[in-house]
Amino acid sequence: MDQRAHFLTLATTDLDASRTFYIDGLGWSPLLDVPGEIVFFQIAHGLVLGLFDAQKFTEDLGQDGGPASVGGLTLSHNVDSPEAVDAVVSAAAKAGATVIKQPRRAAFGGYHGHFTDPSGVIWEVCHNPGFSIDADGTVRLAEL
Template sequence: MEQNVHFITVATDDLDAVRAFYVDGLGWESRLDVPGNIIFFQVAPGVMLGLFDSATFREDLGGAVTDTSITGLTLSYNVDGPDAVDRVIEEAAAAGARVVKKPQRAAFGGYHGHFADPNGLVWEVCHNPGWRIDADGTVTVN
């Protein structure tokens, strides 16, 4: 198997709430939206984020998974500077996110904050001066 991820799929108990948050609140455009089932967003070159209705998610896995709560997972969005971190956290909060960690200096030398979407999915908004994301999506760690 190649070292690659094309889809990140997360179960959600309230698909309508996350749709309202991402589409109406943050202004994201879906690539595919199947009401009552799943919504997909292109989040990077070659990478889609799918938010999948929990009941349908469990059915799709043949009942092998019963707990669809989200723990131990953070999606990170890297921005150009501390002001951008503050702005994105404020935008997310205005759209209905719960601020988990207010923006602050980070132990790694950068600046970051965290918010949770209506499903509890935690996002880190980060400025890390030691990381660079090139136009083709390649991440360089200095």
Template sequence: MNQSVHFITLSAPDVDAARDFYTTGLGWTPLMYVPGDIVFFQVAPGVVLGLFEAGAFAADMEGGPEDARLSGLTLSHNVASPQEVDAVVDQALKAGARLVKSPKKADFGGYHGHVADPNGVVWEICHNPGWSVAEDGTVRLGPVEG
């Protein structure tokens, strides 16, 4: 099997609130939006993040409401500096996010904070000096020096 992920689909109790948060709060542009049902955002080359209404999400899996809950998941957005972490966290909070963890120095040597979107999806906003992406898209996770 090819080692890749093309869609990340999350259960969203309120798709419209999610759309508003990501578009107004973070400035993202929807790839497709069906009010009250689903919204898709392209988040990387060939990769889409979908927020699917929780009841429809569970029904699509032929499961119950417990199958539509998120647990043990964070999405991470890496930025260029600790100051940018602070700015993105502030912007997210103004757009309706809930502060989960105030930005601070991380054990791995970087700097990060956590916010939850209106549907409870937790985002880590992170500056990781050991993170880089080569021109071919290969990710490098190296030790942080200093």
């Protein structure tokens, strides 16, 4: 198997609230939107984020029981400056996010803050001076 992923699919407890948050609140454009089931967003070259209704997610896996939930996962969005971290976290809060960690200096030497979307997905907004992407898409992580 190649070392890559093309989809990140998250069980979403309130698909309508998540749709409103990402599309109306953050201004994202859906790649495909299937009301009552799933909404897809292209988030990088060849990478799609899927927000899947939690009960349909469980059924799609062929499992019985209540809706699945997301836990132990953080999605990170890297920006160019500490001021950009502040701006994105503020915009997310205005869109309905719950800020769980106000932006501050991070232990790794950068600057970050965290919020949750309507289904509890944790987002980190980060300025990491050791993070860069080469022209060919290779990610570089330098120790600070």
